[in-house]
Amino acid sequence: MNDLQRTMHSRREILAGAGAVAGAGILGTAAAQNDDEDGGEEPAPAEIPAPFDQPNTDVDVLNYALTLEALEDTFYERGLGQFSEDDLTSVSSLEGRSEAQENVLGYxxxxxxxxATHTEQITRVIETLGAEPIDVPEFEFNFESAAQFIETAQILENTGVSAYAGAAPRIESPDVLSAALSIHSVEARHAAVLNELNAGSPFPDAFDPAATIPDVLEAIQPFIAGEISEPSTETPTETETGAPTETETGTSTDTETGIGTDTEIGTETVTENVTGTPTENGE
Structure with a gap:
């Protein structure tokens, strides 16, 4: 196994650990296992920006979500730029599955x-609340094969589902919570389809785990080329658009900002290409 293969294998194992079990210690165990395989020393724990470690406002949670969405946005953009439809349809998990082969690129x-829409809309909401979006870091993936791309996509999406489940209880604004849950449900549909593309069950469990913010950020650290910057937590009493904010948490009832249930966030689904995919447990 070459260095690139070991790196991607380790990244997938770390992500899988974060998505499968919520709680402290999971990523440390996964890292130790990966070190045994690679013959290296245990790396120092990733530094988690303080606002993410103990988020105090809805804006903190939104910036956390923005980091995850930007990661996924970049992941798919680069993967689709690297692999052709023939590459995707030729992976072993799709062998003999004509319907999946026909739809994989569209999915x-x-x-x-x-x-991309999630990233844009979360950025807009943060700005409308009078806060500053986090500076999105540079990401690196180093795909070696289309099969690796599809497998990593499955793990990223399932990790994203667990991340939203873990962060949702920290949200105070009903509008922001509604928007986050609408994104969460779409991410669950993505996860279900990718489970199936990897020859697994689209809904393997009755319940999804909720992953903590530090666990998720440490899990995605291997995909980050630089450091995650700390976002500004200052929230003016009035935004440039004149939309008032109720508290320091950045809550607002102005649904024109894109944080209501009828906004662009979460209104899209994958029904055109993924109709009929069960999503009862959001996998």
Whole structure:
């Protein structure tokens, strides 16, 4: 196994650990296992920006979500730029599955569009609340094969589902919570389709785990080329658009900002290409 293969294998194992079990210690165990395989020393724990470690406002949670959505957005953009439809349809998990082979490119293109929309809308909401979006770091993936791309996509989406489940209880604004849950449900549909593309069950469990913010950020650290910057937590009493904010948490009832249930966030689904895919548990 070459260095690139070991790196991607380790990244997938770390992500899988974060998505499968919520709680402290999971990523440390996964890292130790990966070190045994690679013959290296245990790396120092990733530094988690303080606002993410103990988020105090809805804006903190939104910036956390923005980091995850930007990661996924970049992941799909680069993967689709690197692999052709023939590459995707030739992976072993799709062998003999004509319907999946016919739809795989369309699935990935639509998921990619969703992640770009999520990134744009979360950024807009943060700005409308009078806060500053986090500076999105540079990402690196180093795909070696289309099969690796599809497998990593599955793990990223399932990790995203667990991340939203873990962060939702920290949200105070009903509008922001509604928007986050609408994104969460779409991410769950993505995860279900990618489970199936990897020859697994679209809904393997009755319940999804909720992953903590530090666990998720440490899990995605291997994909980050630089450091995650700390976002500004200052929230003016009035935004440039004149939309008032109720508290320091950045809550607002102005649904024109894109944080209501009827906004662009979460209104898109993958029904055009993924109709009929069960999503009862959001996998």
């Amino acid at each position: 990935f293109e639509q998921i990619s569009e969703h992640e």
